[in-house]
Amino acid sequence: MSETRKKPLLFEEFSNLEGSIPWIKLVPSATPVKELRNIEEKLKINSLWMKCDDISSPLYGGNxxxxxxxxxxxxxxxxxxxxxxxxxxxxxxxxxxxxxxxxxxxxxxxxxxxxxxxxxxxxxxxxxxxxxxxxxxxxxxxxxxxxxxxxxxxxSTPFGNLGYIDAALELKNQVENGEIPEPDYIFVPTASSGTAAGLTIGVQLAGLKTHIHAIQTSFSSLSNLKAIQRLSKKTKKFMESYDISLPKLSFDHLKYTEEHYGGEYGLPTPECVAAINLLREQEKIILEPTYSGKTLAALLSFIRNNRSKVKDKTIVFWNTFNSHDFSDVIESVNYRDLPQELHWVFEKPIPDYGL
Ligand SMILES: Cc1ncc(COP(=O)(O)O)c(C=O)c1O
Structure with missing residues (x-):
């Protein structure tokens, strides 16, 4: 990836933030948007995309x-x-x-x-x-x-969430450059809620018509609609403390979905395993079962349940999971060098989840 990002678009849009808010670059350029043509064909829909935050940084991708x-x-x-x-x-x-x-x-x-x-x-x-x-x-x-x-x-603090407001401005640029049609829906995992909160504010500031579908992937005490709304308001307030005037925040475009969580943090559900396997087989992209797999499962189920309504809509799967290969790193260390109390993780058999 060539290095084209000099500073956050957020600093260009709101110049009061530049110089006042510390920032150091980890994401060298806008992450690509990729059309998932094989899955489009399989599901008989016309505009399914992935925002490739899986390669956000050359050191480690993800959100x-x-x-x-x-x-x-x-x-x-x-x-x-x-x-x-x-x-x-x-x-x-x-x-x-x-x-x-x-x-x-x-x-x-x-x-x-x-x-x-x-x-x-x-x-x-x-x-x-x-x-x-x-x-x-x-x-x-x-x-x-x-x-x-x-x-x-x-x-997921107001400070960290700025990263996903910036990401929404980046997406807006990609729409304006003709790299992707303006999204109707973005599907994103939600745990500590900062990613969803940042995007919820960001698409509004960017003037996008996009609906955010935030998918529960963690304990309901942590991951819930109110938590995203609260964090969004706090983040907006934080920006306003830098003498920036922002439009009133609306949550009409935010939808929270619980039914793909499966009742336990990190437990692979059959639908999530099927979604992971589909993306691997059709597009050669690897997801994990805690966050990104459950989110893709929610997206697929949304399409299946609303096919005629969404056939021509632009749907974005926001990939928040690192896809760089760490197999050399993994093979170079021995679990026995971990603290003794973690050895059971490697010694107890893993159930066959079908992954
Ligand atoms: C791969 C991945 N996706 C999504 C999330 C959830 O993001 P957030 O905590 O901002 O809701 C996490 C959180 O750890 C994650 O690791």
Whole structure:
């Protein structure tokens, strides 16, 4: 990917933010938009696209890098030496933190809880290990020190969410350049809700007609419609604190869908496994079962249930999962070098989910 992005479009649109808000580049250029022609043909629809945030950064793709551009800039500005974040044992956030910490010569720290084990969980733990993560697995006491920057789970703070407002402005440019028709619908996973909140605000600021379909992928106490609305309002308020006037926020274009969650965080549902397998077979794109697979399952079910209404609509699957290959990294480390209490993840057989 050639490096064409000099600064966030958000800074061009709202010049008060530039210089006031710390930012450091992790995403070198606009992520491509790709038409999923094989699936279009299979589903007999005419305009299905993917926003390729799976290659957002050459170091590690997915939705973290856009938010982390703001977060690491702040950590570095505050002269922190370690960055602590939290997630489940298969957390992509912890992996992203491990990889980007190396870039910035910081030490990654990961506070972890359990989740159902899949090969993706194992792979992420091995990547964490390779990048010298300090693990705090099921620990109640977390180290406190002035040199530690605390990164909120999912980076879903008003500050981190700016990354997805910027992403919506990027999409608007792609529409204007004729790279993609103006989307009618975007499907995006929702856990800590910052990605959906950023896009909800961003499409309005960009003047797009797009409806955001936010798909539940985490505990309902964390992932719910109200959480997205609350976070969107806070993010708008945060921008306004820089003397920016923004239009009234509407949620008419935000739809929240719970039925593809499957009742448990990280548990692959049969529909999610079928969606992952379909994308791999038809388009050679790899998804994981916690977030992106459940979101694609929701998108496919939306199309199947509304085919005549949406046949000619432009539907975007926002791919938030890294697709760079880490097999060399994974093969170069041994799980026995993880803290002893995590060895069970590799020693207990994984149920056959059909992945
Ligand atoms: C691959 C992937 N997609 C989506 C999400 C959810 O994004 P958010 O926490 O902003 O709702 C996550 C969160 O960890 C993720 O790892």
């Amino acid at each position: 973290k890098s856009r938010k982390m551009e703001f977060i690491y800039a702040e950590a570095l500005e505050q002269d922190k030496k370690r960055v602590l974040t939290a997630g489940a044992i298969g957390s992509n956030q912890c992996v992203a933190n491990a990889i980007f910490c190396k870039k910035f010569r910081l030490t990654p720290m990961a506070v972890m809880i359990d989740q159902p084990v899949t090969k993706f969980v194992r792979h992420n733990l091995l990547i964490d290990l390779y990048y010298n993560t300090e693990f705090y697995y099921l620990k109640e006491a977390i180290p406190k020190s002035d040199d530690i920057y605390i990164m909120a789970p999912g980076c």
